[in-house]
Amino acid sequence: MENAQKSSSWHQKHLDNLSRGDRIADSVAGFMGSWAFIIIQTIILVVWVIVNTDAIIHLVKAVPLSHGSMLGTAALMLKMHFDPYPFIFMNLFMSTEAAYATPLILMAQNRSALRDKIQAEHEYKHQEQELRFNTKMTTDIHKFLATGSEDNTADTPGIDQVADNKIEEILHLLRAMEARDSARSATK
Numbered sequence: 001m002e003n004a005q006k007s008s009s010w011h012q013k014h015l016d017n018l019s020r021g022d023r024i025a026d027s028v029a030g031f032m033g034s035w036a037f038i039i040i041q042t043i044i045l046v047v048w049v050i051v052n053t054d055a056i057i058h059l060v061k062a063v064p065l066s067h068g069s070m071l072g073t074a075a076l077m078l079k080m081h082f083d084p085y086p087f088i089f090m091n092l093f094m095s096t097e098a099a100y101a102t103p104l105i106l107m108a109q110n111r112s113a114l115r116d117k118i119q120a121e122h123e124y125k126h127q128e129q130e131l132r133f134n135t136k137m138t139t140d141i142h143k144f145l146a147t148g149s150e151d152n153t154a155d156t157p158g159i160d161q162v163a164d165n166k167i168e169e170i171l172h173l174l175r176a177m178e179a180r181d182s183a184r185s186a187t188k
Contacts, residue, residue, distance in 0.1 A: 029108035052083045
């Protein structure tokens with residue numbers, strides 16, 4: 001649990017240090033990389049092409065003028081024909097959108113790389129601590145085993161109490177390792 005709090009605290013600290021512009025850039029880049037953006041963009045382009053295609057204009061002109069509502073629709077469609085093929089305004093719009101989107105996406109990627117670097121450094125420090133702890137435990141176990149065999153040969157009184165104390169110490173360390181490992185696996 002403590003590892004999860006440490007893990008979230010460095011991430012929260014990173015988020016808190018972002019400027020308003022960084023957050024906006026991340027939001028825009030996140031939206032532009034979503035299916036919602038692709039669908040909206042596709043709908044806009046399809047409507048643009050349909051409204052500005054000559055075929056739709058000829059279809060509207062072919063509608064009988066006796067229908068009052070159709071006349072209004074035909075007039076509206078004729079007025080909306082503002083970007084005929086090859087859709088120069090649409091290309092200008094798409095180019096302008098790409099010109100603004102590219103730097104925002106690159107800024108978001110740079111921040112993501114920085115966040116990944118901070119996370120890697122955090123994990124490296126945590127793994128170093130675990131290595132030191134495991135090395136100490138291994139050393140203590142080796143010392144215990146070496147001391148226990150020497151004490152048994154000396155036939156000193158109270159050897160059972162010393163052995164019991166060392167076994168309890170090792171069991172305590174092993175329980176601490178298990179608790180740490182289970183907490184770590186719970187955060188993954």
